[in-house]
Amino acid sequence: MKKIKVAAVAACALLAVAACGSGGDKPATTSGPRTLTLWHYETADSAMGKAWAEAIKEFEASHPNVKVKFEEKGFEQMQKTAAMVLNSDQVPDVMEYNKGNATTGLLSKQGLLTDLTPEATKRGWDKLLSPSLQTTAKYDERGVMGGDKWYGVPNYAEFTMVYYNKDLFQKNGISVPTTLDEFTAALDAFTKKGITPIAMSGAEYPAGHLFYQLALTKAQRPWVDAFQLYKGKTDFHGPELTYAATTFADWVKKGYISKDSAGLRGPDMGDAFIAGKFPMLFSGSWWYGTFASDVKKFDWGTFLFPGSPLTLGSAGNHWVVPEKSKNKDLAYDFIDITMKKNIQNLLGNSGGVPVAADASAITEAKNKELISLYNKVAASDGLAFYPDWPAPGYYDVVTAGVQELINGTKEPAKVLDELAGPYNDNLAEIGG
Incomplete structure (x- = not known):
């Protein structure tokens, strides 16, 4: 990506x-x-x-x-x-x-x-x-x-992870989460202190990536193969994507994700994290070198998205x-x-x-840490690709859909209908 x-x-x-x-x-x-x-x-x-x-x-x-x-x-x-x-x-x-x-x-x-x-x-x-x-x-x-x-x-190779500001976590007495419930609790704790916890870009790929990661917390490999490789039928109102859409919309309502992020691009999100304005950023290993060279004001680290056997990534x-x-x-x-x-x-x-x-x-110690984290994902067959890959033009479809969740202009079920249409059209076109 x-x-x-x-x-x-x-x-x-x-x-x-x-x-x-x-x-x-x-x-x-x-x-x-x-x-x-x-x-x-x-x-x-x-x-x-x-x-x-x-x-x-x-x-x-x-x-x-x-x-x-x-x-x-x-x-x-x-x-x-x-x-x-x-x-x-x-x-x-x-x-x-x-x-x-x-x-x-x-x-x-x-x-x-x-x-x-x-x-x-x-x-x-x-x-x-x-x-x-x-x-x-x-x-x-x-x-x-x-x-x-x-x-x-x-x-x-590349994969996604949560980048986090260790100083903000320590200052606010919040531990690094290891389960999805703990992650949600951390988001809630930051919000109650007046801190928006997740840096986000809704105008480009990051919001779609988080949406897909939420689906992956409820998914197994056969679901990924069905969605990405057409090895089965994808139910856009099944538990995986329904959870993703409803949870993402709920996180916006609770203030975990800023509504202003709908118009922000990837570099805006990255710059805000580098400036120490957000405790967390969910994105890919392609940011690692940039953060290593540009983050000067605080100590930072990474962890895999909690509670998920799968994460976005691939060659x-x-x-x-x-x-x-x-x-x-x-x-x-x-x-x-x-x-x-x-x-x-x-x-x-x-x-x-x-x-x-x-x-x-x-x-270099941090680079060893990154590669070790990747090896952990790869060894467990945890790479699940990216949400925009299945169909031509699907990047714009996913981005627009998640922007609607951020803006609150459409209900999650309606957004899922909009994601299903182009996907199923492409599947029919290639004879799937």
Whole structure:
């Protein structure tokens, strides 16, 4: 998903200058200079941004006749325009893109992405990534994840957790909760002291993430597989989503979530937590490096959402190679470098969750804590993906629905009806 500060980056021009060199998978027959055009939306101070910058240096050192042309794009920008851009004659050679049926799955079904299966086998990417991480890299002919063809290569993982201000917890005599009841009690205790407990963004993904996490507290793996992979029927008025909608609306009414958050974006939420205005923020590991570098006024920590066997998470956003890439051979080489131990170790030591690092090479205490927390989730098969993934355009549907819960403009049952419509329409369209 992603995310965080990238959403605040000023929109760049959508179309990149076409890359030079030969077309297709094979290297150029000339010995002249070549260009690898690379797009991603990680900020320079993020763990991934630092790792990819080092990968670019290593790529250029090992390809002296090639220059990397890097262009930073916004996550929201690419979410909305990727199909149009990749259907043009001006595309990057390799780019970071969101995973899931609604994004990579849709583009693969439209023939806009290169089938990376031969390269995944040849270069051993299939051996480096666990089966659970491969789920979002592989798609079937319908564009549904968990298929048999590789269309993306993830090189980091991600998951959600509660970030908390240890100083505010201690000052107000509140203990770190370990159950959902204790978590609710903590929310109530902060509210009674005049403190809104949860930093929130209703205009972007965070509110939808919390909504989905509430559903996951009542869910098991078969429900996730039905909702995300269409392996069964999803009842939008069943106990999982009914609990999510009613509880989220109730938390707003009780003041656990501010009504003003309906119009706030991800960076607004993050900045407010960094400023020490909120005791808690529920979001993903992509914030970890930012908080590690930017939080100066208080001590902070993390814990998994209490009382839930499942949490949002998966392999991270992944590299895809557009079908119209003019330098696919160079794109494969670059992806391969990002999977190397030294790049993975840098990612881990910068606050990311690497997928192929040397565990002994991760030296920073907080980063070890993050990776340990992720390993706990992964080991219990606790990664449950994200709510906007099942259907194209579903991100906007989920965001609008949860905004209505924050604003109180629609009852929970009506919001669930609005979530069910586009989901079921897409299921019928793909023959589910």
